[in-house]
Amino acid sequence: MFLYCGIACRRKFFWCYRPLSTYVTKTRYLFELKEDDDACKKAQQTGAFYLFHGLAPLLQTSAHQYLAPRHSLLELERLLGKFGQDAQRIEDSVLIGCSEQQEAWFALDLGLDSSFPISASLHKPEMETELKGSFIELRKALFQLNARDASMLSTAQALLRWHDAHQFCSRSGQPTKKNVAGSKRVCPSNNIIYYPQMAPVVITLVSDGTRCLLARQSSFPKGMYSALAGFCDIGESVEETIRREVAEEVGLEVESLQYCASQHWPFPSGSLMIACHATVKPGQTEIQVNLRELETAAWFSHDEVATALKRKGSYTQQQNGTFPFWLPPKLAISHQLIKEWVEKQTCSSLPA
């Protein structure tokens, strides 16, 4: 698609015939849908809808993977009629993205109807039969989704949860009203605008130069270790959170912080994970685990971590009752962070 932009140059105004890239066109289209309710309603006509029930996405099974089916507006209207729900429910849907061809994607939770909570939940099994799928908790399904579906469903779940929890203005107590895209809610009595929020979390892979520090919370699956993670406190920079979290959780001081990558994470209720590497101060390697936060923490060698990264499959109890050491799956940013550390170590140990 060709779009033309007007550029003011000195006193002249001329048209520049530079076609906008597909990415820029898509970004601007999504921006327009968030700002313009009529444009967003129009986009629903040709759009596609991901369905949820009680924040669990509708999934279908295909060759050991889950797939997230999408439904057109027409199909959705038919389904809502069949489930005894009003077509007005579509107003509760939220915009979560669009294709390169500008097919807008929305998400709707069939079980989060504040007006009819009981009748909606009664229909769940019938809905699953009609939809030829199951509503499965995202926590259970996330790692069996492809990267695109995982990202779409994570965004959708976080946005649907935020709307469900922000039905009322915290100042006036009056019901708030969402815009069509669901990018904000407004209190009609005082015009306060509420925007969806997420909590920043840092995840840090601490190294002493040759080993890296991995830890377990008691809630982790047996045998799994990860990098240290913690929520940012109000007023903190990312660097300050890293220093505080490492000190709090394992009693060490770190320096030379290095950014790696970031990721939206849907748990517990929508976080921005910011992944970094850090090195302990010289001579500080004795771990003092804070047992209120962690079950255990330990230093691991390059070889131990590289072997664990290659492990695939399920992690069953061994004959001696222990579980093998394993790391979070590829989709988790902790995996990426640990993999990057292993690769850097491999490069630095190669002869020049």
Ligand SMILES: NC(=O)c1ccc[n+]([C@@H]2O[C@H](COP(=O)([O-])OP(=O)(O)OC[C@H]3O[C@@H](n4cnc5c(N)ncnc54)[C@H](O)[C@@H]3O)[C@@H](O)[C@H]2O)c1
């Ligand atoms: N994607 C990944 O690879 C990955 C890896 C590890 C952890 N994580 C995520 O990082 C998050 C934080 O890790 P953690 O549990 O060690 O954090 P943490 O060390 O900060 O401890 C959690 C505690 O922090 C407090 N807290 C402060 N602000 C909070 C907020 N906004 N929401 C919830 N609790 C808050 C609560 O008391 C909570 O019990 C977890 O939700 C976890 O799912 C993701």
Ligand SMILES: [Mg+2]
């Ligand atoms: Mg923590």
